[in-house]
Amino acid sequence: MTKKRKRYPDLNQKLERPWCFYCERDFDDLKILISHQKAKHFKCEKCGRRLNTAGGLNVHMTQVHKEQLNQVENAIAGRGGLDIEIFGMEGVPPEIVDQHNQQVTAQHFADERARQQATGNPTRGSGLNGSANKRAKKNETLEEILERAEKYRVDRANGVLPLPVAEVQLEPVGLTPPAVPPFAPPPSAAPYAPGPFSPGAVPPVRPGSIPGAGGLPQRPPFGAPPPGAFPPNGAPPGTDFTASLDDLIADAQKPPTAEAPAEKKSKKDKNIKLVFFDEIVSPEEKMAALPRYAEFAR
Numbered sequence: 001m002t003k004k005r006k007r008y009p010d011l012n013q014k015l016e017r018p019w020c021f022y023c024e025r026d027f028d029d030l031k032i033l034i035s036h037q038k039a040k041h042f043k044c045e046k047c048g049r050r051l052n053t054a055g056g057l058n059v060h061m062t063q064v065h066k067e068q069l070n071q072v073e074n075a076i077a078g079r080g081g082l083d084i085e086i087f088g089m090e091g092v093p094p095e096i097v098d099q100h101n102q103q104v105t106a107q108h109f110a111d112e113r114a115r116q117q118a119t120g121n122p123t124r125g126s127g128l129n130g131s132a133n134k135r136a137k138k139n140e141t142l143e144e145i146l147e148r149a150e151k152y153r154v155d156r157a158n159g160v161l162p163l164p165v166a167e168v169q170l171e172p173v174g175l176t177p178p179a180v181p182p183f184a185p186p187p188s189a190a191p192y193a194p195g196p197f198s199p200g201a202v203p204p205v206r207p208g209s210i211p212g213a214g215g216l217p218q219r220p221p222f223g224a225p226p227p228g229a230f231p232p233n234g235a236p237p238g239t240d241f242t243a244s245l246d247d248l249i250a251d252a253q254k255p256p257t258a259e260a261p262a263e264k265k266s267k268k269d270k271n272i273k274l275v276f277f278d279e280i281v282s283p284e285e286k287m288a289a290l291p292r293y294a295e296f297a298r
Contacts, residue, residue, distance in 0.1 A: 011108050015101055021086045022075040024100065034088050040074045054082050
């Protein structure tokens with residue numbers, strides 16, 4: 001199996017990840033962030049109970065353990081105060097959010113520069129030589145657009161700009177194949193004219209063909225039979241079709257003769273054996289009454 005290519009997240013994906021206000025750690029999901037805050041920042045040291053906010057932990061410590069909570073545990077410098085109520089990403093001051101985004105952006109580009117120096121590959125979104133493929137976006141005002149359009153119309157009228165190229169009309173190509181000339185023998189070959197021959201004679205050999213063996217049946221004649229040699233429908237010569245047609249018409253006009261119905265054979269003629277069911281004598285008793293079992297029965 002090939003090694004999977006490592007996918008580095010882009011800047012937008014990093015900025016969208018939820019992060020902890022107290023330790024600047026980012027997570028994949030908001031639920032994981034809340035579980036992290038309960039386990040690392042809002043957990044009671046005395047009984048191990050996990051609260052949702054720092055204010056809730058302070059109330060718990062005061063009412064249950066009679067102690068005062070001074071700061072949030074496991075927090076970085078300047079973030080352990082109890083004056084800000086934080087739950088997940090809610091309650092984070094906007095200036096802290098902007099500061100976090102700037103740090104993430106600076107770290108992202110620093111990582112990409114280090115990766116480029118280590119691998120030699122261009123940065124993401126740039127060409128082969130490191131330059132961006134997309135042109136810089138240019139914002140024009142309405143006056144600049146109207147001025148540029150007026151200049152284009154004047155240059156077009158004075159013939160400065162080239163005229164548009166007329167479209168070339170291509171003739172449709174026919175799909176019919178080219179006509180193939182009939183086959184003609186080469187000039188040096190002798191002319192060959194097939195013709196009928198008698199059934200008993202040896203068929204002539206075509207130019208360039210191999211003569212057949214003597215013991216094999218002969219080929220049929222090359223030429224078609226002359227007109228009138230065989231009548232239509234394969235009838236032998238000398239047959240009178242008029243007489244046969246009259247006979248057919250006469251046979252069709254005759255009334256149908258009633259054929260004698262075939263005698264039905266009775267089923268009683270067959271050798272049929274009748275087997276009667278005996279409710280008194282069992283099959284074992286009948287078998288014991290056979291002659292071959294008589295000696296054992298005695």
